[in-house]
Amino acid sequence: MIKNINVALIGNPNTGKTSVFNALTGLNQKVGNYPGITVEKKQGSCRLDRITKARILDLPGTYSLNASSMDESVVVELLLNKNDPDFPDVAVVVTDVENLKRNLLLFTQIKDLEIPTVLVINMSDQMQRKGIKIDIEKLEEKLITSVVLVSTRQNSGVEKLKQILIDYRSISTLPILDPTTIDQDYFENLGKAFPNQSLYKLWLVITQDVNFTKLERQKVPDSTQFKTQSQSYLKKLQQRETIKRYQSINQILKETYRVNREEATDLRSKLDNLLIHKFWGYVIFFMILLIIFQAIFDWSSVPMDFIDSSFARMSEWIKTQMPAGILTDLIAEGVVSGLGGIVIFIPQIAFLFLFISILEETGYMSRVVFLMDRGLRKFGLSGKSVVPLISGTACAIPAVMATRNIENWKERLITILVVPFTTCSARLPVYMILISLVIPNDRLLGINYQGLTLMGLYLIGFLMAIVSASILNRLLKSPNKSYFVVEMPNYKLPLLKNVAITVWEKTRSFVVEAGKIILAISILLWFMASFGPGEKFSNAEQIITQQYSNEALNDLELENKIASFKLENSYIGILGKTIEPIILPLGYDWKIGIALISSFAAREVFVGTLATIYSVERDAEETIKTRMAGETRSDGSRLFNLPTGISLMLFYAFAMQCMSTLAIVKKETNSWKWPGIQLFSMTIIAYLSALMAYQILK
Amino acid sequence: MFPLDQLAIGQKAIIESIETDFLPLKLIEMGCLPGNEISLLHLAPFRDPLYLKIDEAHLAIRKDVARYIMVKPLMDD
Secondary structure (H helix, E strand, O other): OOEEEEEEEEEOOOOOHHHHHHHHHOOOEEEEEOOOOOOEEEEEEEEOOOOEEEEEEEOOOOOOOOOOOHHHHHHHHHHHOOOOOOOOOEEEEEEEHHHHHHHHHHHHHHHOOOOOEEEEEEOHHHHHHHOEEEOHHHHHHHHOOOEEEOEOOOOEOHHHHHHHHHOHHHOOOOOOOOHHHOOHHHHHHHHHHOOOOOHHHHHHHHHOOOOOOOOOHHHOOOOHHHHOOOHHHHHHHHHHHHHHHHHHHHHHHHHHEEEOHHHOOOHHHHHHHHHOOOOHHHHHHHHHHHHHHHHHHHHOHHHHHHHHHHHHHHHHHHHHHOOOOHHHHHHHHHHHHHHHHHHOOHHHHHHHHHHHHHHHHHOHHHHHHHHHHHHHHOOOOOHHHHHHHHHOOOOHHHHHHHHHHOOOHHHHHHHHHHHHHOOOOOHHHHHHHHHHHHOOOOEEOOEEHHHHHHHHHHHHHHHHHHHHHHHHHHHOOOOOOOOOEEEOOOOOOOOHHHHHHHHHHHHHHHHHHHHHHHHHHHHHHHHHHHOOOHHHHHOHHHHHHHHOOOOOOOHHHHHHHHHHHHHHHOHHHHHHHHOHHHHHHHOOOHHHHHHHHHOOOOOOHHHHHHHHHOOOOOOOHHHHHHHHHHOEOOOOOEOOOHHHHHHHHHHHHHOOOOHHHHHHHHHHHOOOHHHHHHHHHHHHHHHHHHHHHHHHHO | OEEHHHOOOOOEEEEEEEOHHHOOHHHHHOOOOOOOEEEEEEEOHHHOOEEEEEOOEEEEEOHHHHOOEEEEEOOOO
């Protein structure tokens, strides 16, 4: 019989809590979301001994039980709700040996909830270097619990922690602070109103200004009378609670904790002087961005090309191995290319998260926030938004995933919503072909018009991202008041294990969660392009063969003509013709309409679709260009002229033409609401700017 | 005694008083309490945000919050 126990890992940010979690669980972990909200839920399991298994919950980092964000309220809610299936049998508070005083504030609060609470002092390998000495026995006595020194870097202390967890029942649940010492009258009245209840728990429920989603309110029926006290009075009491706690912590540490500052070497100030220097700090950050950009734009292209050609070959191979028919086409063209469309993102995601997790692990990311905060706050963005916005120039998918590191929900949401405006690499093939068609290859003062146009498109994307961010900043209401208080952690070498687990977890969750949406949409698009209603579609081969029976077409030319005719009469073709009246004012015909719809799979599909419609070989870029240049309207004028070209470029600059981005936004915001809003408003912006451009230039 | 945002880089001071109503509780929990030592380590361009050491915590706050913390500088020794 195996005994399961619930263990909750709790701690301030930057205490290495996740390292402890990784040390306990290894890859036996899964990351999900708390129902209804977008806070990451990390759970794992660990075999403690032959008969005991621990279910370990890595709760979001928090500085105290006075929640000021969604992440923090998750912690409070769980710890106050005994009926929650995740309610811990034992809590483990992870602290950092150098910031023990501040970390103990949270520890004493958890302890006062009367849950068995173990204290882990992490990063104990730093003790000698920093000249720290701790009297563990005395500390255990004062804090009425077990204390373990852990170093995940040296892999020490973890076994001892497991032993303590097995024997969690022997840990005392005595509280540390007597709430009546905060304010005697207030707490005595509270005690009279709710006899037999823990005063501290009551107090917590009363003071939280977060919404308790799970917690049953009935447990404290008439707490309203205690809430009616003015906010400012309650805050004073919270402040007094903090002071009381610090007083007792200071007293305890005076007897148990010694730092010899002489022995301390100061890496922090040396690195800070350089990394947040008013000039060099920005230069270094710019260089780091450049390397990240290089990695996801350039280095990734090698594995991506390989993935691309492998899936194409697999698709061909299936066609030769399986009997011709709908099923084979479904597998070869629908499923395999759909899967290819998911796997292709893995190199970029892995590279980006390799860099981001190193930047986070080392403590550098907080310096980025410090450097960038002032410039970005006007737009409702965080200092951390820079990394997603820059990576968006390669691809919006990893960029949206990278917003996880932004703590403030509103700033994170704004970043997610505006990232798709930055010019991703999938827009390049579209821009390239349009630019070469409509922009003259001339120079003005040595500057090439075509190059200038491309730069303009990049700038307009950034500009639109910034402008919409400031609009969203006005429109969106923040669910919690949030303040800018950023801890500047010590510099550390990144732990390889943590970096590897982050990269693995991000990649896995993209493939599994966003992947299924991408696969579904690509199968749908394949179906719409491969089937059509009526005689014309089903008899396409006959019709075309007859039509061209007098012309001497070779097999390939005939095949291209048939493919073009089929696409015209497929569901997607019909849809393209249906939307023609809507897109006519933008200067497009139904053929462009088809290309617009099918490029929803990925923007670069635009070029391939046009090739099929114009019945030319997909890979012959020059032929496509010549064919597009020769395309005319009913009045004989060129279809791809300057107004239409500019109009199309603007449409692609602003439209949410990417199902994979929508899928990842759905995953990251945990609802269809935001991708819906994004799709709708970006399409409107794209439509209106394309309309204006065409009508003015025409 | 003057507001924290007027402290010079490298200067140490003692927190004299704080305006509780305007300060985030988080800051108080990180040790921003009267009597604790505070020093200004770095400033971003335009003197905002401020990089501080409060008691033992290293943190950054914005200028608009720093105005609500009154400090008394310590003499250099």
